[in-house]
Amino acid sequence: MMNYAAMLHNLPNLNELYFFVQIANAGSFTKAAERLGVTTSALSQNMRSLEKHLDVRLFNRTTRSISTTEAGEKLLAEIAPHFLAIADAVRHLDEIRDEPQGTIRINTSEIAANLIIYPKLQPFLLANPHIKVELVIDNRWVDIVAQGFDMGVRLGYAVFNDMIAVQISEPMKMVLVASPGYLKDKPLPKKINDLTNYHLIGSRFSSEHSQLEWEFMDKGQKVGFQPMPQFSINNDLRTQAALDGFGIAWLPEIRVHEELKNGNLVEILPQYAYTYDPFYIYYPNRKGNSKAFQMVVELLKFKK
Template identity: 35%
Template sequence: MVRPTLNDLASFAAVASHRNFRVAAETLGISRSALSHAIIALESKLGIRLFNRTTRSVSLTQAGAQLLARLDPVLQDLDEALDTLAETRGTPSGMLRINANKSGARILLRSVIPHFLDCYPEVEIDLVSEGRLVDIVDQGFDAGVRLAEAVPLDMVAVKFGGTVRFITVAAPCYLKDRVPPGTPDDLQAHACIRQRLPSGKRYRWEFSRRGAEVAIDVPGMLTLDDNDLLVQAAVDGQGIAYVPDSFAQPFLATGQLVTLLDEWCPPFPGLVLYYPRNRHVPATLRAFIDTMKEIFQDEDRK
């Protein structure tokens, strides 16, 4: 039997982890075709099939599952050894992959990432921004960024960026000759710009005042799936929108939008960067978290 190379085994582990050749190839930074040929060559070297493959699914054979069980801790030990070496050199290096929602990505790009890349020029950041909540381990990410309430309980969560506030906004031109809503129930008499969640469901607007909580499926003829588009539609006078305050703030400052139902829109715990509790934390991620904490502590002092 020809002994497989470390690259062969890393390719196998990526496919076994993701159960998907496309995602595994993206994680490894190679083409799907190259990865497929590498797995075929590995199975040829070992003289045994490691995967059951169909046009729709990839699953491990019994031999593949046995190999993964023995190989996974070995590769984790190797990652830790390389990280220890990087720490000895004093300079983290390599790829750091983060999956974030759009508001989290904005904050990191504005405040953390430029400073981090200046301090650690040997680190490459791959920041993926998307609305849907993904399994960061399965998708090959080192960390995720979401609102605290959405993070799985088995993750370590690091808060940043302070609280978040969703606000109800409209353009003065829309409110002209209309009575502004005084309570959430009054929204039933208005044109609301509704939001489609990544799951496909429409978002119910959530309000709270003095312990009373209300969730409303607001009326409206326009539904969008992006906060920037929601804000722009509100600026254009299409109706009332419900968005994170950070997206609306530039237009509030210029008077293109005004807030409504302020007392029904309290702040709540905001964004966190999170990562798996029981897995090795790479040096690149530890350095990123330290940089993030330092920056937001400095901002809190101002």
């Protein structure tokens, strides 16, 4: 069996072989030194060491020029292609590194996923087939680092200070809405507490959580209202339930903008509407992120 360790031990210094190729191709110690960023004396010393190791002269030297000896020509023909192959392999790795690819895992709320992230991702992923994005919908706060996510998406107030945060939406205004059919023959509520006289559509973050409190702005102060809903669900069916006449729902304006515009839903108590911080993507570190990661961040970044 071939003893590779012994063979490698007997090889000449690879740096010296590389310098030899560079000198032979440049036809000059001075030009090769400039390309390599070393001194001509250092190159001369390396060549003397290589020739001593090989026990053969590689260059014919005069005060004005150099040329390879017959042994030098033979060595150059044998090893130069291998150094080119190494350079090509390294260049190929650079291309792989620079080509946007990989999987980006994002933990996000349903509203952000449906209304902000997915509409931007759809054309982006079609144009970048080597990039994969995994959206995990979770309306609860999670530790993205502990659970292996590359980034999370939450409203600004819910992002920890030790995270890098990038705004991806406008501030999120909340609105009370109901269908014209539900409101027909009913007096419109005039105050927040009047809502107790209506059927309400509620939501929980999870089975362990209580009903989500609705928040309003009254005379410059944030006030809460605890709904007692007839129907409750923790996903986007709240919008459909409002359209179907189940009652009054508290929803992000961005979700029902078209329905309000075309009259399928009616806003109630607009004077008390509360506006939250914008949505942000957040992640723990600026360094070492892939090109695909950087592209997704740039894609989602809010642009006025």
